[in-house]
Amino acid sequence: MDRRELVRELVAVVGQDGVLASDYDLLLYQYDGSIDTARPDVVVLPRSAEQVAAIVRLAGVHGVPVVARGAGTGLSGGCIPVAGGILLGFARMNRIVEIDLPDLRAVVEPGVVNLHLSQAVAHERLQYVPDPSSQKACTIGGNVGENAGGPHTLAYGVTTNHVLGLELVTAEGEIVQVGGRALDGPGYDLTGLLVGSEGTLGVVTKIIVRLAPLPEAVKTLLAVFESVRKASEAVSRIIGAGVVPAALEMMDAVTLRAVEEATHFGYPMDAGAVLIIELEGLREAIEEQAEQVGALCREVGVLDLRVARDDRERALLWKGRKEAFGALGRLCPEYYVMDGVVPRSKLPEVLDEITAIAERYGLRLANVFHAGDGNLHPLLMFDSDDPTAEQRVREAGAEVLRVCAAVGGSPTGEHGIGVEKRDLMPLFFDDADIEAMKRLKAVFDPDERFNPGKIFPTPGACGELKPRSVSVASLAGGGW
C-alpha cells in the first residue's frame, strides 16, 4: 500500500479536515472500551453515504481494510483495526434525518448518540427502546454493529427487534437499501442478518428504527439481599413464575460500594447484592406485579425492599447502575468485562463458579449485570504493572466462558465476539456452524474488505486464548 497516495486520494473525497493521519491522531484511534489495541493507517471522517462509498471503492483499489467506528465504546475490540487500513469514524454523520410520527419510525445516521434519539422524541411520549448503559456516548451505528442490548431490552427486545431497515455501502462501494419502514419486505431478511454483524458485512450509513410509546407508569424497586446467591435465586424465581419485568439488574457488594461512593444514593453498604427491578405498564398492572415480585423476593429472604419514591430517586438509582463500570474503574487501574449468557435458572450455580474462578486466579471480581436475561458481566480487576496479571485475567475469562458453554449458554449477550472472543468461538460452535457463517460473510464481502480479524477464530484456535500484549483503556471517570 502506498499510504501517502491513499491519504491524498482520501483528502480528495472528504477534504483535508476529514482525514487524520498523524502519529498522534492514529494513537488516539487505536482503542475502544476493551483491552485490545491496534493502529489504523488512516482515519477518515465522512459526511455522507456517497463519501463512504467513494472511500470503500478506494480501499478496494488499494487493497486495504475498512473498519467502521462509532463512539468506540465497544467492549470486544469490534472497531479495533487489527489489520490496519482505513478507520471510518462516524462522528460527522450524526443527524437525526427524520422523525416520522405517523409511522412511528425514525431515520438516523449511524453517528447519532443512542440517548439523543430518545431525548428527541420524549416530548411526544415516545422512546427508542434499546438503552445500553453506555447510551450517553455510544452510537446507534455501533449498536447496530453489536446488536446492543440494555437494561430495558429484557421486556422489549434488543437492537435487532427495533431496526427495520438500513442503508448500506456494500463491498463493491454501492449504496443500497435493505428493509424499510414497513414490515415484511419480500425476500431474505438482510436487515436481520446485518444487525450484529460487527461491521464485517458492510458499512451502515442510515438506520430506520421503531419508536415506541413511553409507559403510563413506572415502579422501580431496590431489593437487598445478603448474597449474590440469594439475589440470583430471586431472579430465577421471578422469571420462573412468569413475571417479566421491564428491567431486572444485579449489582454485587463490590459494585455497590463503588457506586455509592460515586452517587451517594444511599445504597446499603452491608448488602451482599441488590436487584434493581423496574416494572412498567398500566398502574393496575404494576401494582399487581410489584406484589408478586415482593412475595417472590421474600421467599428467598430479601433483607429490604425499597421503592423509588419519585422520578429523582429513580433517576439516581439508574445513574448508579448505568455508571457502575466507571465507578468500578476507581477501584483498580484496569478491568476486564465479560458478557456471557446463561439460562436464567442456572444463575445461582454459575455465579458461584465464577466467584471460585476469580479466587483461584487471585483476581478481584465485581458483578453488575442484566440478570433478567441471564446476561452476566463479571468484571475482573487487575493492574498491568503486575507482569502476570494480564495472562491470569485472560485465562480466568476463558474459564468463565467455559462454564457458560457447559450450561448451554453463549459467550456474549450484547458486546459481540470482536477480536476478544474469536478464539473461543469453537467452544460454542462446531466447524459446520462456522462454515455457515463463512458462507454469509462471502455473500456480502468476498474479499474480506470489512473489519478483518473479527468473529472468526484464527486458524488452529480451538477454544484457547493466545496471549497478546495489551494496553488498557481505563474507563474510570469517563462520565458514564
Add this chain to the structure above:
Amino acid sequence: MSAATEAGVQPSLAPLADALGAACREPSPDELAALAIHGIRPRLVCVPQSVAEVSAALRVAGAAGLAIIPAGGLTQLGLGAPPRRSDVLLDLRALAAVVEYAPEDLTATVQAGMRLVDLRRLLAERGQFLPLNPPLPDDATVGGILATNAHGSWRARYGALRDLLIGSRVVHGDGLVSHSGGKVVKNVAGYDLNKAWVGSLGTLGVVVEATFKLQPLPAARGWSEAAFADVAAAVGAAGRLARAPLPYLGAELLTPRAAAAVGLAAEHLLVVEWGGPAAAVARCQREWPALAHAAEARRAGDRQAAPPTATWGSADEVVLRASLPLGHVVPLLAELESQWPAAGAVAQALTGTIRAAGPLELGPGAPLVRHLRGFATALGGWLVVERAPLALKEQVDVWGPPAGPLELMRRLKQAFDPAGIMNHGRFVGGL
C-alpha cells in the same frame, strides 16, 4: 440445476430412494391432490426420520439434480411462484419431538415438524405460550410457520418470528447441518443466521429444530370493538391506540365486506384484544369507548371473543397481502375498496399488515394487482400475492420488488443452496 434438468429431462429418483430406503414412497393417487402445487405433482414423497436423513436426502438430491419441495402441514404449500418442477416432496412431520422445554427459563426447543397446536398444548400446561397467532394452527407446523413468516395480530405486542426465534438447527441445501443462536434469550455470538431462515420459503434448505423465547400466558384477556363510518376513522382510532401505552395483544380492522364474510354486521369494525392482569384489562375495556368515540366511532363496547378472521377467504378467492408503514394504511385500504369492491380486507391495524381476499377475474386481475402494488410501493410498502390461481400467477409476479438488492439475495441462495434444488424459482426474483 443443470441445463439438462431445466430442459425437462427427468433425473432419476433412484439415488435418493436408495439413500433413504423406507422413508421414501411413491405418492398414492389420493394424496396427490393435496401435494400438487398448481398441478405440479411430486414424483416421490420422503419422510425423513432424523436430521441425518434430511441431510443425506439433500446431499443426494443435490448431486442428482432433484428438485425438492419441503413441506410441513400443507397449509401454505401454494405460497410463492409455481414450482418449476417437483421431484421430491420432503415431508418433515416425522420430526416432531420436543428437544428441550425449560419452563423456568421461558424457552423451548422443538423439532420443526411439530404442529403449533401441539406446542401450544405443551406450553399451556405450564401457563406459557409461544405468542404467535397465525392462521390454521391446527395443521401448521413450526417449520412451515418459520418458512412463511406466518403471524397474526399478536405481533403488535410480542413481535413476529424474527423476534421470537432465538436458535435454530438447519440443513442447508447441500446437506450441511449447522446451528446458530442458542437457548439463551440474549445472544450476539457470531452472525444471527436465524434471520436468514425466517420467511425464506424453504429456498435455502430445511429448518429442523427451532428454539423460541416464550411468554407467560396473560392472566386475563378481553376484547373491545368499535364501528366507524369509514376506513380513515377506523385507522385513526388504531393510530391513537398505537401511540397509547396500553396492554393490547393486537387489533384488527375489518372492512364491511370482510366483516360480512365472517358473519358480522357489514361495517368498518376495529377489534382490539387486550391481555394482562384482570384489573388492567378491565380498565382498558372501560376506557375504550372514550378513546373510540374521540376518533368518531359510531358505537363502541366490549366483545366476547376474537372475530373469526384467521381463516377467512374461500379457497377459490385471490388473497393479496400488503405491508404498509403504519401511517399509510388508509390510502391503500381506500384504494382497495374502490378498485376491488368485491374484496374484503382485514388489517393488523397496529403493525400495518393488510390481507385482502375476494373473487378476481383473470382479465382485469393482473392489471389490478400491478396497480395496487404500485400504489403500495409508492407509499413505502409492499404487496405480495398470497393466493391465486396459476393463470394469474403466470401474468403477475407473486412477490414484486424485493426489500433489498436482488443480487445479494441471489448470492445468499447460491451460498446456502448451491445446486439450486430447494423450492427453486418460487421466491423473489425467481430464486
